[in-house]
Amino acid sequence: MSSDESNSRICHPERIEGSFCKLKRCFAALSKTSVRRNWSERLTFLAFVAPNFLLFIGFTYWPILYSAYLSLTNWNFLTPAPTFAGLENYFLLAKDEKFWAVLSNSLTYALSVVLIAQGLAFLLALLLNRKLPGQPFFRTLAFAPHITMTAAAALVWVLLLDPQLGPLSHIYNALGVQGPRWLASSALALWAVIIVGIWKEIGFSSVFFLAGLQGINHDYYDAARVDGASTWAILRQITLPLMTPVIFFLMVSGFIQAMKAFDTVAIMTAGGPVYPDSATYVYHLYKLAFRDFRAGYASAFAVIFFVVIMAMTLAQLKLSDRWVHYGE
């Protein structure tokens, strides 16, 4: 059986669908090309890839494997050798209410930031895509939050939200009411952090949406207008479907990024007001490792985090076949 036949069997749409099949075809194509390459080309390839690959092994793969090993031990970073503990950390973690709380917080944060920020960024991109006076200025302005230092942005938001010091205090005073204390409220603290996350994310996403919008062939719009399609219909039937690859990319990358949220929490709430009201997964992991000296337990958290993100990303990939259109 030739390798082509083998690939076509494995990649039969009834067996494996969509992106996995595409990936397999891609590898097969690469492999065929590689066979044709002479040794010189292979060595050149290796010479260019090896330094990066070595760095990846040293600084990415090895820490992941070591973290997995540490999760099976009890260690505080300080004693010469970790003590093997089997799966004890994982059993402890399953019963740990803080684990569930911070996981829920991180998922809430990630989903809210990704969904709300992308919705707003898309609308912003639609606006920025119009030929308006001062367009370059507004585009720059929209992107500014993304390049603002998180620490500075978080501190500014702390002041903005402060019911006594911030600009909102004037409104509260005029109304004769005591404003909400965002960072001192168990119900609002996480949302204060989410607001900052959304604010920072909008600029980044809108740039991608803008690039996507500008890549759409105008012939589609012209044809639709000739057919008498309304603006809403054009948006729903042409723009959105053609933007799905961008939306998909931003959802996957934005979700992973948002799940790793740390600095905003550290600056704004430190996980409070009642720990872990607003603590994200990574913030709690840091606290376990570097403040409570539980490196083994924190590593178990890290491993589960890796699994959760991997599962969510694969789920997104799998579901993408149903709604992402690559214009094929």
Added chain:
Amino acid sequence: MAYHQVTSKWFYLALVLSILFSVMAACAPASPPVVTDNVTTMVAATPAASTVAIELTYWHTLPGIAGQAQDELALRFNASQDRIRVTSEFQGNFYTELAANLLTAYGAGSAPEVSQLGTYEILEFTKSGVLVDLKPYLNGVDGLDTSDWPQTLLSAGEVAWPKGQEGVYWLPFNIAVPVLYYNQEAFDKAGLPGPPQTWDEFYEDARKLTVRDDNGVVQRHGVAYWGMAWPMLSAIWSQGGELTNKDYSNITLNDPVAIEVLTKFQNLVKEGAATLPDEASGGHRGAFKNGRAAMILDSPSIFGEIFEQAVGFTPGVANYPAGTAGRVYAPGAGGLVMLSTTPPEKREAAWQFIKFMLSADSIAYYARCTGYAAFFTAAQEKAADFLKDERYATIQRGLSNIRADFSINESAAVRNTFEEAWQKIFFQLADVKTTLDEADAKAEAEIKNEQ
């Protein structure tokens, strides 16, 4: 063609060699240690003509004047002799950051010889073999006279580790006697004669000092709480309560006294007489300096900041009130430690530096700069001039009432559980007894993971 092949070979050879060299360079030590006359020096670090024999690194925390004064002390030590040179390095704004840095540096083998250390880490670091037992140095021929030190401070760094073998791993350096800052004008307007002398007066004064506008919106709270358990500990101890013993065999976070004290603190929050400002927007200190709170329970380490930055009023400083068990104050503290990665030939030098930092002159200088206590008699004598200032004298007076028992801090299980409990009590106004009962049970369960 032949030329191309030759070029390719040389290209690959050069590439492989360069990768190998870069990997080897990255793995090689920065400079080889050379042993000369029992003194390890780094070739690259020591100029050939230098007379300095021993290089030491000292890590410290605390921003502003409290950090600068430590740098200055290191410079003074260097100037006082020419055998040892200490490089003082700032490692973050608070003890937790310093500890995290020490943790990673220790693992990487690049820890300093001497460091400042908070109280959270004393037990964990000692049990993990990170700290050197200073007792032999303390009691040795070239030891330190501690006869005029408060016993409670001397024993704060004692740890029975290995079991049955008591050592001294941490020596007190910056000791903060907790103080109450108050707004003198607010007290005058409320018709109060002066700062509260008992905790019951404190609760009543907080109510009287609270100011509301016509809509009932609080314009000034009687007191702003700190987001730390520290002040509460003094209030509980002063009423005769206990939260744990030193070996955690008797954890009593739900001590009836603790329940009573926290209920009184909580009542002030419910009535609007107390507030808990978030730290990010200035915290309790910001609230006090801006006149939005009439009292705060804090540390003398912010002495200068309070008196320089108070807006539109004159701050006063007083000791914490007394309870039924008298005045018992939980001090804030940072100490000095020697790291076990210090090579034997450098330890004597490291001790000389610690000894210098704990000399009467150094402690008096540090107290003068920062508001921390000149905690032993000889240092107080050196600091006699500025202790005439009533504000400094107040801080010093509190020294006789301190109880340097850091058990609550030293266990993550007890510390975290108690913190979460009081946060629930104040922010969510949870039932005090139920919350402390749950916290006690949780701490009892979690302490087993630490032992």
